Amino acid sequence: MSTTPLLKVEDLSVSFRTDNGLVRAVDRVSFEVFPGEVLGVVGESGCGKSVTAMSLLRLIPQPPGRIDEGRAWFAGRDLLAMPVEELRAIRGRDISMIFQEPMTALSPLHRIGRQLVETQQFHRQVDRATAWRIGEEWLRKVGIPDASERMYAYPYELSGGMRQRVMIAMALMLEPKLIIADEPTTALDVTIQAQILALLREMKNRDTAVMLITHNLGVVWEMCTRMMVMYASEIVESGPVDQVFARPGHPYTEALLRANPALAEPGGTLDTIPGQVPSPLGYPVGCRFRERCAYAREECATRHPELEGFGHQSVRCVLARQRLAAPSGEIMR
């Protein structure tokens, strides 16, 4: 793994204007992605993980959305400041995105083959016949049966899982340097998911970086080298997957792990997180997880903790130092 980050995001903040007021969807988020690494981004619906990803390619609707501040350095240039024409050349070729809902990402009016060819011709000097052949080859790689026939199919003629794989083929086809995958396998059967994960792993081995947004902790464990956890628009923890699973520094990370049925003893009761995520219209002054936190103390109500680094792990919690010093296994189970 290289030591120079491929993508370096600094202090990204994004807000949306709504009828009820201004919503800060992403709040001073900073992270790096290195070549050949899979970075897992974990958090519950509405925590800001998808908005973070979409903002990097400036895909959020503006207005009502607005990138308030931040820089996203990619190959020495700021994605958030460059002219849209330049960004358009980067989208798809250098950075591609896999969305959760494939029907919105594919054109319903054009055959699969044409869409695969067009994408290539937009970014590369390639003749139609070659582009067609490459497209067909990629359909085969993502496990679509009868690929040569499917090239003539319209998206509506394919099952959800197949459409998802067409989009994945489209995203991988140009062999981008960075793949942003937003819940790429959530709608798929485990067997198909395993095929897609195997493909992503293969891309990673060719030094492609992957930013994998998911709420499936099993997928994070299986695929990722590092992970970051988002809660209420902020990063609350980041670090190597093994370390974070063994010794979660933030109580929210710990609670997420404990709520996972795969890690629980059958027949028992699952640990849950009481209460609800605070409304983004008015986050509390102190720690945003305080009201649901089993370890909350007085100072948490007034002090908003910073994301603090401890070796490879970073944690946004006043108790972080103490928690990370505890012997591993003390916190979990």
Place this chain on the structure above:
Amino acid sequence: MSGAPLLDIHDVHVWFPIRRGVFSRVRGHVRAVQGVSLQVGAGEVVGLVGESGCGKSTLARAVMMLQPPAQGVIRLEGRDVYAQSATGIRELRRQVQIVFQDPYASLNPRLPVYQIITEGLIAYGMLRENEQEERARALLHDVGLGADALYRYPHEFSGGQRQRISIARALSMRPKLIVCDEAVSALDVSIQAQVINLLMELKAKYGLSYLFISHDLSVVKFMADRVAVMYLGRIVEEGRCRDVMANPRHPYTQALLAAAPVAGGPRGVAPPLSGELPSVTHPPSGCPFHTRCPKAMPVCRERYPDTIDQHGHQTACHLFASADRATTGVAIP
């Protein structure tokens, strides 16, 4: 299990006609469910797993008395549900309720919550309209929602809360069996944990049984007493959940388990199963799994294997049948 099981599915086949041509003549059948036998005892949770299109939901519809089988019998407490008079089936329908996957699509957006959860009772004449509110309050309490929910509409609730409302609606009829069709699959991990705990609590409190359909093996492993694995309309393996999960026999079950990444488990050990579920309209000959099976033998192409029972752990695979074909149906030491 002692006496007659609560639900007894015996050799059930469900066929859908394929109609073609100007006169919509029946040109063949899709055999969605083929010879499935499965029992659910009182107070038992039986998991049903398999890929999309394997027939899980069709079987659920047959159990819900919405899809008469082409062949076979479904009994509830010993009574053949498809051989009932109009009043008989009405009473049996009350005893089997369902919770669907998508809580956004399965609640009427135009009704306030108290009506949604008491509608069935009114229709069955089990409740007078002036008692509606009081009963609704008690039902909401059962599923952990406050009385402030009574007059609100579904859109005002989060996914987890809506699923609680769906559960309250199912519960209102005092059923003996609840079919949970991917009931927790669409929820975030922490919310999922709450709903799973709620289902287990209600089961203990009211002596409910669940037929728990899910593609998430970790949830099934956590909740189910027994599990049945379906492939292309048939049950290929069935047994006590811990036996099947710890020691899967059928190559398909093994592949499913290996395909699902488990947080904290071993990483990237198994090569993913290739391809996807074959077409149900043109199923492969013999054992339909032979097209994807890593252990397929010549005999697998020719005929469907018998189901072998070893201490209540049943497997339909030639790997076991060929070992001792003479003792079909008899426990092998």
